[in-house]
Amino acid sequence: MTLTWTDWQAIAVPLVLAIGAVAVLLIDSFWKSASAELRHTVVTLLTSAVILFGLVFVWAQRGGFKPAFCRPAVEGPAECSFVFEPLTAGLWAVLLIGGLGVVGLSSYRLLAADVPIGEYHFLLLSALTGATVLAGARDLATLVIALEVVSLPSFAMVGLRRDRRGSEGAMKAFLVSVLSTAVMLFGISYLYGVTGSLYLTTVANRLSGLDPDLARVAFAAGLFVIVGFAFKIAAVPFHGWLPDTYVGAPVEVTTFLAVVSKSAGVAGLLVLVTTGIAPDGSHLRIVVAILAAVTMTVGNLAALRQVEAVRLLAWSSIGQVGFLLAPLAVGDAQAVVGYLAAYVVVTLGAFGAVAVVQRHRPAGLLTDYRGMVRSEPGLAAALIFFLVVLAGLPPGLAGLFTKFAAFQAVIDAHLGWLAIVMALNVMIGLAVYLRWVAELFRLPADDPFSVDIETPAVTMISLFAAVAAVLSVLPSVLFALGT
Amino acid sequence: MSQSLLIALVAIPALTAVVLWALPVVTGERVAAIVGSIVSGLLLVGSVVLWWDMGRLHCPCTFVGTSTFGPLPRTLPGKLSPLVDIDVSWIPSLDVRFHLAIDGISMPLITLTTLLVFVCCVYSLKITPRIGRVRSLIALLLVIETGVIGTFAAADLVLFFVFFEVVLIPMWLVIDIWGDDHDRAGRRRAATTFVLMTVFGSALMLLGFLLIHRQTGTFDLAFLGQHPLKGGHGIPLAAAVLIAVGLAVKMPLWPLHIWLPDAHAKAPTVGSVLLAGVLLKLGSYGMIRILLPVLPDATATIAPYLAGFSVVAIIAGSLACLAQTDVKRLIAYSSVGHMGFIGLGIATMSPEGLNGALYANLAHGIITGLLFFLAGAIKDRHDTSDLRTIGRALYARLPRISGLLTYACLASLGLPGLAGFWGEMLILLGAYHPADWLPRSTFIVLMAIAGLGAVLTAAYFLRLIRDLCQGDPAEYPATAFAVDLSRIELVTFAPLVLLTVVLGLWPFTLLNEWWVV
Incomplete structure (x- = not known):
């Protein structure tokens, strides 16, 4: 098989990300003479440059359609393993912005000193490589491999600090991930056995013409694949690993898990649904819808009782995934990508703010935030804005309209019961975030949080707040990503 | 010019709030109330100018209001007929437009909002909650003003929803x-x-809007008013129920009122005034503007139930008032009863009932605003709002305040000649003549029960006056430091007192405007 020019173009971004990953690892290992600050800065700049290349590529090619690694099929159009299309461009934009945000939040003095920066950025870029491939993958083998390329570096990042909590979190995530991969491979092998192909389009075509007995097998196989993904994105009841892993990892790594890993899992599931593994009216979509309802309810209810900031964000991110699964269950790619984009920006911001507080108050309790509107007005205003966007209320119109689009998708697909569950969860979710907002507003505080915030943190958090504000005024930008 | 004025009415309060928050703390605390009073005063002037301007452009010159000349036209007010219109594309992929429009129904409510916010800001010049933080309080009041005016001016269902949530x-x-x-x-x-x-x-209301959108493909209120979604069952009925429940929480109708007594009783004075004066109106306004014009058949299906719940609200609210021992809670429960009247008026789907509901909306806003101010004044002086602790004989201790309280109570119970009368009278008339497609006998029974509710209203307000104002002064000696009506209170209460009389004696200007629409 020879690589054509289109193939090279389509995989340019993952390729550059992979090369960048190797480059930062080499620079960090062979350039020990430089000071830590210089090395950190160079590595950060190089990583950012590589990711920016990806963003520029996405912007330049946003309308394009590039099928890659194709082979002529016996009947019908050619089968391709990898496709760059507008949906891919939207997902890549979200993933790369997420990655860039994490890199920004991990600049010098922000990332804990005991985290080795070379490995950290290497793992981050490797996971991004996997994530971008995942969003473009159009055959089951590529899908699984890409998902593993996202997952493995993620656990390594959780364990980077090499203390007890980190190791425990990494171990939990690793075991769950291995299990989920096994489940998924089992499902894929059945799908292959039933349809005789690994290409998603061909699988989808043949699924519609199966005889009823085989269709039942295919349903079970699809179920296994979805369960595999459900583990990765921590949908309830496959979410048990997530809170401990989030708390065990350094905050920057938690941000990465919440933003990039989660988006990658959603992207993979979206690819599966939109290419027709779960066509309109299939039982698999009902399964995803039920998964969505259970996930958002359990996630939000559990978040209601948390007293630590990171744990609250961990549980509420489960709730957010539930909301993401709702439009996904009806195959509305535009609503999913829009929601994901808004979620990524404000989650980066919220974790950025938490990281600032956590560096000075390691306990990470919600009460640490008491009275911050007076003692740290800028940071408090930004954090309140991020939380309000997550809750989906004005002034956080970016969150409101992405939730609105999710509602619209569900209503247009005649899933009234899911819409009611979502309405209930808007209420519970609001209760979750308001508890935190109330702490920020409470005065007078005995020991208000007030520090000299590091310049890169100020820059990044202001940037996220500005982006979220722009998206609130012009929400149509969000929905342009998915089309 | 009208258009920029409307935009200014919506945008300036929020922008002022941002400016206030951007000021340094010390300066902010000092100037907040002054800035708030000036800005909200200008907004009040702006809204009056806008109203006048709108009336000048679109003069309803035919005079049909007085019912002595021939039969009344049985057209329902509520349909949006934009007199000032701003329509900009916002989120094309979701079919959402930034569409603001006002007409004779929304304009009085917008003016009521600007008036009450102005009065609250002026009140805060001198009288503020003990905790301080005036800057944030004023800023939040202004944000609420933006949300309320935006809701009253929204001509797109999604925009309505967004502004509705701004207030929360x-x-x-x-x-x-x-x-x-x-x-x-x-x-x-x-x-x-x-x-x-x-x-x-x-x-839930949003789900109803989305169902409307699924059936009609648009969120635009002006268009939907012209091309309503027909059909009294199935999807339109589901949409109507969802929207009615959503708005009934806000309004609030029995049994969804359980948030109201606590919220009103615990809120600071200015909070209670705005909550009762304008926020409740968002619910009734939404019913008149969205439910009736857009889903006429489905609303007809649910109207008897709506009327039934409203009448239960009237009776339950009044009975609850009789049992209250806290003056703020009592006024809060009286709102439940009054909003029940408004709900009944809407449910009759008759011009009389709807006009009555619209009128009662305004009257309730002004009178209950005044009542909460007075309750706040009494509470500030005694550091409690518990009737037993305050004691009796307020006529002797605080003659002016208790005089005004009696006046407001009489207005609220619907004394002819004051603002509260016309709305309730028209609503009862509407229940006597409900729309042709509604079961008339049911509504006549409901009317009778509602009339009983009006008697109960009189009962609890008279009991309040007896328990609080009357009594032997010798038993309850005046506390030395308690000043009667201060100057700032006089200034802030005066417009409300005057408007109560004006609306009571001169109802036809407003009613005509709605009748012609």
């Missing part, structure tokens, strides 16, 4: 931070119940 978090903060300082847990619970119930209601 500021009001939650107002109750949570500046609420009753004797009962910290209570005020938190009150604020949270308020915000959560309302947000759930509005989410």
Whole structure:
């Protein structure tokens, strides 16, 4: 098989990300003479440059359609393993912005000193490589491999600090991930056995013409694949690993898990649904819808009782995934990508703010935030804005309209019961975030949080707040990503 | 010019709030109330100018209001007929437009809002909750003003929803931070119940809007008013039920009113005034503007139930008032009863009932605003709003305040000649002549029960006057430091007192405007 020019173009971004990953690892290992600050800065700049290349590529090619690694099929159009299309461009934009945000939040003095920066950025870029491939993958083998390329570096990042909590979190995530991969491979092998192909389009075509007995097998196989993904994105009841892993990892790594890993899992599931593994009216979509309802309810209810900031964000991110699964269950790619984009920006911001507080108050309790509107007005205003966007209320119109689009998708697909569950969860979710907002507003505080915030943190958090504000005024930008 | 004025009315309060928050703390605290008073005063002037301008451009020169000349036209007010219109594309992929429009129905409510916010800001010049933080309080009041004016002016269902939600978090903060300082847990619970119930209601309302969109392909109120969604069952019925429930939480109708007594009782004075004066009107306005014109057949299906719940609200609210021992809670429950009247008026689907509902909306806003101000004044002087602790014989101790309280109570119970009378009278008339497609006998029974409710209203207000104002002065000696009506109170209460008389003696200007629409 020879690589054509289109193939090279389509995989340019993952390729550059992979090369960048190797480059930062080499620079960090062979350039020990430089000071830590210089090395950190160079590595950060190089990583950012590589990711920016990806963003520029996405912007330049946003309308394009590039099928890659194709082979002529016996009947019908050619089968391709990898496709760059507008949906891919939207997902890549979200993933790369997420990655860039994490890199920004991990600049010098922000990332804990005991985290080795070379490995950290290497793992981050490797996971991004996997994530971008995942969003473009159009055959089951590529899908699984890409998902593993996202997952493995993620656990390594959780364990980077090499203390007890980190190791425990990494171990939990690793075991769950291995299990989920096994489940998924089992499902894929059945799908292959039933349809005789690994290409998603061909699988989808043949699924519609199966005889009823085989269709039942295919349903079970699809179920296994979805369960595999459900583990990765921590949908309830496959979410048990997530809170401990989030708390065990350094905050920057938690941000990465919440933003990039989660988006990658959603992207993979979206690819599966939109290419027709779960066509309109299939039982698999009902399964995803039920998964969505259970996930958002359990996630939000559990978040209601948390007293630590990171744990609250961990549980509420489960709730957010539930909301993401709702439009996904009806195959509305535009609503999913829009929601994901808004979620990524404000989650980066919220974790950025938490990281600032956590560096000075390691306990990470919600009460640490008491009275911050007076003692740290800028940071408090930004954090309140991020939380309000997550809750989906004005002034956080970016969150409101992405939730609105999710509602619209569900209503247009005649899933009234899911819409009611979502309405209930808007209420519970609001209760979750308001508890935190109330702490920020409470005065007078005995020991208000007030520090000299590091310049890169100020820059990044202001940037996220500005982006979220722009998206609130012009929400149509969000929905342009998915089309 | 009208268009820029409308934009200014919506945008300036929020922008002022941002400016206030951007000021340094010390300066901010000092100038907040002054800035707030000036800005909200200008907005009040602006809204009056806009109203006048609108009337000049579109003069309803035919005079049909007085019912002595021939039969009344049986057209329902509520359909949006934009007199000032701003329509900009916003989110094309979701079919959402930034469409603001006002007409004779929304304009009086917008003016009521600007008036009450102005009065609240002026009141805050001198009288503020003990905890201070005036800057944030004023800023939040202004954000609430933006949300309310935006809701009244929205001509797109999604925009209506967005502005409807703008109000929530500021009001939650107002109750949570500046609420009753004797009962910290209570005020938190009150604020949270308020915000959560309302947000759930509005989410249900949104589902109704989305169902309308699924059937008609548009969110535009002006278009939907011309091309309503026909059909009294199936999807239109589901949409109507969802929207009615969502708005009924806000309004609130029995049995969805459970957030109201706590929220009103625990909120600071200005919070209670705005909550009762304008926020409740969002619900009834939504019913008149959205439910009736857009889903006429489905509304006809649910109207008898709506009327039934409204009448239960009237009776339940009045009975609850009879049992209250807290003056703020009593006024809060009286709102339940009055909003029940408004709900009944809407449910009759008759011109009389709807005009009555619209009129009662305004009257209730002014009178209940005044009542909460007076309750706040009494509470400030005694540091409690408990009737037994305050004691009796307020006529002797605080003659002016208790005189005004009696006046407001009489207005609220519907004394002819004051503002409260016309709305309730028209609503009862509407229940006597409900729309042709509604069961008339049911409505006549409901009318009779509602009339009984009006008697109960009189009963509890008279009991309040007897228990609070009358009594032997010798038993309840005046506290030395309690000043009667201060100057700032006089200034802030005066417009409300005057308007109560004006609306009571001169109802036809407003009623004509709606009748012609």
